């Protein structure tokens with residue numbers, strides 16, 4: 001990643017010391033020493049977001065007791081705005097700043113400290129001097145009692161694991177730090193030293209993980225032709241129920257459920273998460289949309305390309321497992337089936353184009369509400385499906401000689417390594433066109449900038465497969481709502497666009513009380529024997545008042561796709577299938 005320009009950064013020296021005197025109360029205490037200053041004012045800032053997670057999280061909200069001093073005398077450090085402190089440094093060459101950070105949000109993108117360990121999501125821990133993002137710094141960790149180990153991709157200074165060096169702030173904010181008593185093991189793959197840091201215990205089999213994770217690393221390295229790291233760290237936060245991940249340049253943080261490793265589907269999901277986050281070390285961390293680095297840490301960074309950065313990564317997370325032989329073709333096709341069903345049963349797929357879903361991630365995808373299903377589409381799900389369509393297009397157009405892999409490798413070489421910058425929307429499209437050997441204007445117009453339903457069967461057909469909606473012939477009546485039970489009462493959680501509930505005015509949060517006068521039990525059972533077009537009477541409690549609603553039942557239009565082989569697969573289709581699913585000869 002590049003760093004932004006800064007003035008006088010070469011002259012200043014910056015060091016941080018992090019201590020945990022009240023780890024049990026979830027505090028990390030930070031002392032920052034800056035010397036070599038030659039300016040009258042020093043503005044210290046904290047990022048408002050962490051790259052990879054497209055939401056302004058206002059990390060400065062967790063800071064308290066911010067003080068500054070010089071030559072052992074307190075100096076004022078008033079706040080200039082929500083995330084900036086201004087220090088008058090006239091006549092001073094060095095200042096010390098101290099502050100406390102409350103860390104009690106357990107996730108892969110926020111910090112958490114308790115008596116057992118500390119997970120530091122660095123963009124929410126370290127303030128930086130304004131306009132000096134390219135300044136190096138030293139980070140010293142003083143562990144809480146009983147803590148023995150530091151895990152991070154930041155280089156150790158003189159072999160001391162508790163003292164780390166950061167070459168600039170883009171690297172520091174991209175290098176989470178785990179400190180505690182974590183279980184650490186390693187493996188070598190693709191010429192890189194991999195470290196796996198297991199926090200929170202779990203029923204994992206280390207030897208199996210080493211083998212399977214190495215296969216993923218090798219397979220992904222083959223896509224791009226090189227693995228740019230020397231050392232890479234997987235920080236795995238195991239919890240009773242954990243999930244999610246966040247990518248970094250030379251590390252990643254994964255959330256996992258500690259008892260899920262012995263469950264075959266749970267283990268497969270974990271490997272899929274490993275494949276996803278590790279694939280990001282290329283796709284988005286290096287091969288990236290042009291606005292995603294150097295970052296603006298004060299504001300939203302808007303891109304229409306998260307369907308590539310996240311969606312293609314989501315496409316590859318399962319494809320890589322298939323290509324590495326970690327899942328069967330049948331399991332892979334089942335994953336695709338699930339994806340198709342997710343997209344097609346989301347009314348918002350007909351409302352929000354993929355490029356717009358990406359641009360509005362900050363205010364929509366990361367801030368979902370009860371109507372999100374009706375108004376939006378996930379750039380993960382639909383981006384993955386579009387990635388699949390393009391992969392099949394290229395494989396078919398080249399009769400199995402090229403695939404989406406070649407596009408990714410070409411763009412990585414051209415933009416990250418060659419031009420040392422991100423790609424524009426059009427440059428990525430041109431990369432796809434180069435390998436497909438055709439103009440993709442229409443494809444983009446329909447599927448990226450428009451909401452035309454994806455023509456799965458055109459593309460799956462290239463590989464001799466077909467997706468069929470098994471529910472197409474049914475004509476069951478439905479209220480078109482989703483219901484959750486709470487304290488024995490039934491509440492509406494979702495009203496699906498265009499369904500009976502939507503048209504006749506059932507609202508989210510309504511308590512469903514009676515249907516045709518009978519107390520509500522199981523709704524599908526109560527609709528047994530009714531037909532599409534039948535009129536029923538529904539009573540609900542809304543804001544403490546009873547309301548009676550005449551409802552005309554409509555067809556349950558929930559789709560249930562399955563993907564099958566065509567009866568007669570041609571040799572040309574078999575060529576595509578073999579390449580796509582790595583079936584060998």
Ligand SMILES: [Zn+2]
Nearest residue numbers: 276280310313
């Ligand atoms: Zn991702």
